[in-house]
Amino acid sequence: MAKNKQLLVAGVDVGGTNIEVGLVDDQHKVHGRAKAPTPSEGPDAVLDTIAELIGSLGEDPVAVGVGIPGVVHEGEVLTVPNLGGWHEQVDLVGGLGSRLDGLPVALGNDANVGLLGEWLDGAAKGSRHVLGLWMGTGVGGGLILDGRPYTGARGAAGEIGHVVVLAGGALCSCGRRGCAEAYAGRRSMAGTAGSMVEAGRTTALFDIMEAEDKPTPTSKVWAQALDDGDELATTLFDGAIEHLGIAVGSTINLLDLDVVVVGGGLAEKLGQDLADRIGEAARPWMLRPSPELRIVVSALGDDAGVVGAASLGRAALLVD
Amino acid sequence: MAKNKQLLVAGVDVGGTNIEVGLVDDQHKVHGRAKAPTPSEGPDAVLDTIAELIGSLGEDPVAVGVGIPGVVHEGEVLTVPNLGGWHEQVDLVGGLGSRLDGLPVALGNDANVGLLGEWLDGAAKGSRHVLGLWMGTGVGGGLILDGRPYTGARGAAGEIGHVVVLAGGALCSCGRRGCAEAYAGRRSMAGTAGSMVEAGRTTALFDIMEAEDKPTPTSKVWAQALDDGDELATTLFDGAIEHLGIAVGSTINLLDLDVVVVGGGLAEKLGQDLADRIGEAARPWMLRPSPELRIVVSALGDDAGVVGAASLGRAALLVD
Structure with a gap:
């Protein structure tokens, strides 16, 4: 097993109420989870919480994917209408990367990312x-x-x-x-x-x-x-x-x-x-x-967002 | 010019009222047109009319593309709700091919084919x-x-x-x-x-x-x-x-x-x-x-369907 150690990717699902994080392998299985209430003080507090949650998982991921309730285009968050304090365009990829020693970070809209999870390994597989x-x-x-x-x-x-x-x-x-x-x-x-x-x-x-x-x-x-x-x-x-x-x-x-x-x-x-x-x-x-x-x-339930987000992170790793 | 003679494809737009046919080059230009009322006696009469219209154009096309007001899936016409006498699934590709000495024939839905024309060379180009x-x-x-x-x-x-x-x-x-x-x-x-x-x-x-x-x-x-x-x-x-x-x-x-x-x-x-x-x-x-x-x-007007249909015929030529 040690020889074939899995490269795990952190999938992050930022919701209006909670942030959920999971370590996901390349078969879309979730190996560890962490969860915290979504801060309402704005982007910096959200990024800090994501970094802490990832740090608490006990194993280092090789990349991070984030699903966020906003419009995401070419890696940029254009608008986040339902989270407190997100009034302007935020460089979430850069801000999170700098908190995580330069890990590759990818972004997606939460609904799209949830469907990605269901499509890769859930109710819409294939x-x-x-x-x-x-x-x-x-x-x-x-x-x-x-x-x-x-x-x-x-x-x-x-x-x-x-x-x-x-x-x-x-x-x-x-x-x-x-x-x-x-x-x-x-x-x-x-x-x-x-x-x-x-x-x-x-x-x-x-x-x-x-x-x-x-x-x-x-x-x-x-x-x-x-x-x-x-x-x-x-x-x-x-x-x-x-x-x-x-x-x-x-x-x-x-x-x-x-x-x-x-x-x-x-x-x-x-x-x-x-x-x-x-x-x-x-x-x-x-x-x-x-x-x-x-x-x-949905077959994955709460995990859909985490699995879908992780797949974005894994894809970022491939192109990085 | 004779050395570089254009390979023309016939684009056929089958409407509820008229059938329009044009000879189209690979730059989506229409070189000749013919038109006849759509027969209401069913598929055979429609196929005969298409073959006659193509024959009347004065130059032989190398392939034929047809847009038809029905559901088309993988080259088969599944339903044609708005034309008289089309009560069952019709082998339009085979029936038209046999009337035209085995020319390659491709099929599409009329609205899709019209948009294809506008996308290739009209208002939605690029x-x-x-x-x-x-x-x-x-x-x-x-x-x-x-x-x-x-x-x-x-x-x-x-x-x-x-x-x-x-x-x-x-x-x-x-x-x-x-x-x-x-x-x-x-x-x-x-x-x-x-x-x-x-x-x-x-x-x-x-x-x-x-x-x-x-x-x-x-x-x-x-x-x-x-x-x-x-x-x-x-x-x-x-x-x-x-x-x-x-x-x-x-x-x-x-x-x-x-x-x-x-x-x-x-x-x-x-x-x-x-x-x-x-x-x-x-x-x-x-x-x-x-x-x-x-x-x-629309930039192509009536020609959108003919141009789009011809592009399907040209694609059929490539895979034939």
């Missing part, structure tokens, strides 16, 4: 035309087209959450009306639930949230409320599925995919049943779906 | 991420992604006309409610105009149609009515633009394109003004468009 649909605070997406990751002209592709499904409908956090995310993002759903409670409706959603000591209704909170048969939570969630189905159906009509992978916190809690429900909601909108089309839940 | 949007009887589309034609898992990609822009809205000819085509396809717009006339509204649309001796309101008829300031035609056309804008905006969010080419009969009549109006309608729905995004009218 597929050529894939949509990754991530249900979280918002609704994110990534694409594999013709057997290659697709990020578009400037790295901003995959925004299935901002496919407009009902023009003029519900207000989205992006300021437009009728995006899929306005119905199916956890932040939007919580906002709607709050308004309905103010208007006199009842739900256990916020009681569960408080009992769980969470600042907002998390996936776990939603899963609990749905499991308890909470009427308002069920109505909102049915609406989320219905509107996601329209966005997925339109995307199939546009891209003739063979796999849709459903991931994110809610997918981890609800499993294949969530993917099946989205599939049922999407089918009526599809014109000519491939007979082999599959709509499946 | 671009890597392109949507072709064809406004005709229906609304068709084609995609160039990452610098390559994209047709999806089974050749059915590009259906921007069946991106759902207002779920539950206007009835589309595909049977769904709220597709872009239900608002912007000429067939749908004529249906809506007819219903509104029955309900007491007035329009010159059908008078112009009769004066032009057309069975349905063609692009020319619409252009005339719009030019005359016909109120109903203007209202319907404004709605078409508005809903196409939503579909284009969603597609940009999903694919981060750098060019949208607007073509088809209406684009030929209305020019860049049509593309500008669609761009204006799309911008408010875009999340993070590339700063270099252009929305432009």
Whole structure:
């Protein structure tokens, strides 16, 4: 074994809540993990935390790959809309490299990187035309087209959450009306639930949230409320599925995919049943779906981002 | 010149109304054209007409490429929904080859082939991420992604006309409610105009149609009515633009394109003004468009399909 020692790459998944790091081998297996809350003080604090987490893994990686919730183009982070203090373009590759003795560092968008993990070693392994649909605070997406990751002209592709499904409908956090995310993002759903409670409706959603000591209704909170048969939570969630189905159906009509992978916190809690429900909601909108089309839940769960990010790091090593 | 004689390829554009054929050189220039109404008696009559048109060109091509309004996958025509008598899978390559002394024949979907023409030598020349949007009887589309034609898992990609822009809205000819085509396809717009006339509204649309001796309101008829300031035609056309804008905006969010080419009969009549109006309608729905995004009218017009089809024929020659 010592002779054939694996070269491990650190995969880093920077989320709005936590940063997760794993050491990943060239067969996409994760050998060690570490996790910390995402600092809200801006880029320097985030880079420090990533470097500390990598240092805590006990073994030195040969490269680092990072998935970040922002627009990444040619290795540059263009915008990071959902993390505190990221107001300008940040040289994340240089800043992290200098904290890690010049290790090669590669960058990707978190949704794209998560799909990369699922495509390399998860639910979309071996597929050529894939949509990754991530249900979280918002609704994110990534694409594999013709057997290659697709990020578009400037790295901003995959925004299935901002496919407009009902023009003029519900207000989205992006300021437009009728995006899929306005119905199916956890932040939007919580906002709607709050308004309905103010208007006199009842739900256990916020009681569960408080009992769980969470600042907002998390996936776990939603899963609990749905499991308890909470009427308002069920109505909102049915609406989320219905509107996601329209966005997925339109995307199939546009891209003739063979796999849709459903991931994110809610997918981890609800499993294949969530993917099946989205599939049922999407089918009526599809014109000519491939007979082999599959709509499946993420196989790697939380590890998808770490595995995908590590693969970017490994690729950086090859070209370095 | 005789020493360097060009090898010409026949490009065939099979439309719902006409079949157009051109002899195209390797610089995508069209050297001769022929045209005939599309027979409605089914595949054999269509193949006979194509062979006759090619024979009438005066010079023998070395290969043939055909764009057809149907789903084409790996050289097979899977479905041809809009031509009379095409009820089953047809061996168009074999049937045409045998009529043309075994010339190499290649096949593509008409919208994809039209975009191929614009990408090789028209409005999208040199671009890597392109949507072709064809406004005709229906609304068709084609995609160039990452610098390559994209047709999806089974050749059915590009259906921007069946991106759902207002779920539950206007009835589309595909049977769904709220597709872009239900608002912007000429067939749908004529249906809506007819219903509104029955309900007491007035329009010159059908008078112009009769004066032009057309069975349905063609692009020319619409252009005339719009030019005359016909109120109903203007209202319907404004709605078409508005809903196409939503579909284009969603597609940009999903694919981060750098060019949208607007073509088809209406684009030929209305020019860049049509593309500008669609761009204006799309911008408010875009999340993070590339700063270099252009929305432009077709540069090749009617020749786009012929040039694109010929390029497929030329490629078939190379692999034959």
